[in-house]
Amino acid sequence: MNERTIQVTVNGRHHERTVEVRKTLADFLRDDLDLTGTHLGCEHGVCGACTIVVDGAAVRSCLLFAAQMHGKEVLTVESLADGDRLHPIQEAFWEHHGLQCGFCTPGFLMTLLCFLRENPDPSEGEIREAISGNLCRCTGYINIVKAARAAAATLRGRS
């Protein structure tokens, strides 16, 4: 069996694990670390449900291998809330009904977490483009865009 040992920080916690080299990052997070908030909608990099943040960039965890994560810093949806206190992006999704079944939601949240850092005051068009790599089958996106604008305003107010 072809295996590697990696050291990786996930949601602020350090892990040293031996993984099969073919194991995807998504499966590593879900099965080895029990972080099942990262969801798999297509496993071929289109739907964006598995989006997480690696070293500050939003990436698709279904298209990466766990073995590539040695020395990296990973954030998943489980990192957003502070205990039961929601992150402003989560709060905005709640307020604006930006989710229905919730399956795609973690991917949108992590995509927006990075996007709103890069672009704190985006236009509606910029938000639509930023989330165009994330598929949602329930909401029709309009409320997600509203939530993103509201979250941007809240985050701007904080900084």
Add this chain to the structure above:
Amino acid sequence: MRRIEDPRLLMGRGKYAADFRLPGMLHAAVVRSPHAHARLGAIRAKAALALPGVVAMIAAEDLGPIGRIPTRLGHRGGSVACLQFPLARDVVRYVGEPIAVVVAESRYVAEDALDLVEVDYTPLETVTDARRSMQPGAPLLHAAVEGNVVDRLETRRGDAQAALAEAGYRVREQFAVQRHTGVPLETRGLTAAYDAGTGVLRLWGVAKVPHFNRRVLADLLGHPEHRIHFVELEVGGGFGVRGEFYPEDLVVPWAAMRLGRPVQWIEDRREHLMATNHSRQQYHDIEIGFDADYRIVALVDRFVVDLGAYIRTHGVVVPELTAALLPGPYRIPNYSCEALCVLTNKTPTGTYRGPGRYEGTFVRERLLDIAAARLGIDAIDLRRRNFIAPSEMPYEVGGASLNQRTVYDCGDYRSAFDQALERVDYAGARADQAAGRREGRYVGIGVGCVLEKAGLGPWEYARVEVDATGHVVVYSGVAAVGQGIETTLAQVVADELGVAAEGITVVHGDSGQVPFGVGGFASRGACVALPAALEAARKVRAKVVRVAAALLEAHAEDLVVADGAVHVRGMPDRAVAFRELARAAVPGPPGMEPGLYAAHFFEAPRMTYPYGTHVAVVEVDVETGVVSLPKYVITYDVGRAVNPLIVDGQLVGALGQGIGGALLEELVYDEQGQLLTTTLMDYLLPTAMDMPAATSALILEETPTPLNPLGVKGVGEGGSSGAGAAIANAVADALAPLGVPITALPLSPDRVLALIRAARPGRS
């Protein structure tokens, strides 16, 4: 009110089918047919079983005498011979048909083993076009079905042919709707575990109709129903396709019982696109007749529906619904419709949000626009002349579906139509269109009037309880598919019991805690599950008051129920909390059934018929064929909106799917029956960029239904059903100067471009 489901989903704490874990759990992968039609030979598992970590391979002969998967709705005698066995026997009839299941210690190993299973096939001639499948000489799918036509459904009102013969004007056209389907973001999945000591079989990850499916599984396995326990978990979208009884729903629990270890199966996206129900594919040949005043005198339709290779749980309900609701909101004195239900070597089909209505609305509304253009009358005026008036309610349409006659309960169709035109600023949009044409831009405006059905019974169950800590619990037989039903159930009960909705626990989809249930489909949650909860809460309220009256030594009529307690009117200190009441209620005052709980079965023998209008404003790029949507308006009368945020979310979310069906989505097969769209790069779902620049959903509450105590009509489907119609009419309107005929969906860029090029030959 914000949804009570959301915090757990936002924090990644919701447990979906693939998030469920049990110690010692095995993983299943399905061997599927690569052929659209072939005779099955030997299945050799030796090499697969030799792979370390592979535990078993199960094929049809292992299952023994287990029978075919029965229908749930739309059952007709002729279709029994076409029902699907859980694993293929002798012949495979579509690409993706399950042949065997490999079970292994991990999903990775199970998938490795799939490649090592050897199956002998003798390919047979295939047929993928339903219109050809009906012709003499076409290869037969099932020996028992002559000519591949499983069923002919006939609907008649008056004498449509005679009326057509005498009509002042007649317009005939042919239309086609493409094969597409629900595609929830979460694929299907299931975990099963068997306790050999108690004989209890447990399943996690069930959806939609858990109680019905539990019975099906019990019957197929020959296992006592009470020893099967279904648990729903979170559901990542349903849209009609998830939660029906599929082959895997038998094989996975069977494997868990046989192997004595828990087994999990999670569908991948490629499997999903070929294994989960397809929908929508129909070919219509329709003719309409008008009198001299442009009033409809007759409608005659004959259509072919492509059911795929087997009859699944929906039987022939999609063509049935198409025929029942094709007349829509218009007064049509003479109507006839013949539906030909045809088999092909393609994935079997079922319902998808707005089944039959998405298709029928496109056909009818497009026909009206074409008729208006040919007769030289304004299409808006033509509709206004033909709407059924509120004074004609209840209105008998003349058809039937789901074992009930189509009788519209109430409605003001003209009002919803006029308000949609007002909201879109119809005159302004026409002026913009004229200005655009002068600039060489192709802007179009299209309407689609929707007549939906909702609230299918026959009943739903609810039980409401105040527990010994004073907390309120609602147990409902409905199933969640992401629609927010926990929130609305909590709202209705909260109002009745005077507690905060946020503090109510809603339990559903767990057969151990909810003994009866019908489920979550057909826009029935609000119309059937909420009234059941309301009535149960009323019974509990009566018990609350009765126990409080005894404790407070007061008359029931002097008591006020509020904030989780009961007090004597005008004396807030003379109060007793739910916590005390719940404890005192066992055994409670003489003559009262003990306990602060009550159950109710709400019966709904008739469906309700919500309605509305879609208006699409489009712009077509004639160089690329791309259709963009600057503006979109929906009006929809829901009788009463229990939670306007959720109603709006349903309408706009359904619109997203409707736009997908109008512009993007198509399950494409080649002539050999190979499915070409097996990834989300090939099967295109709408993104945020595909939604209209301005979207407006106007919720109307003008005609509460008399059919339930809340007056609610159900809202799951109307946001989708009109989208194909409105967008197609708008595209046709935009391209009217070029004379481009629009009679088929989807209006994807390649198709639009081909139509434009055909309409103006000689230009590139």
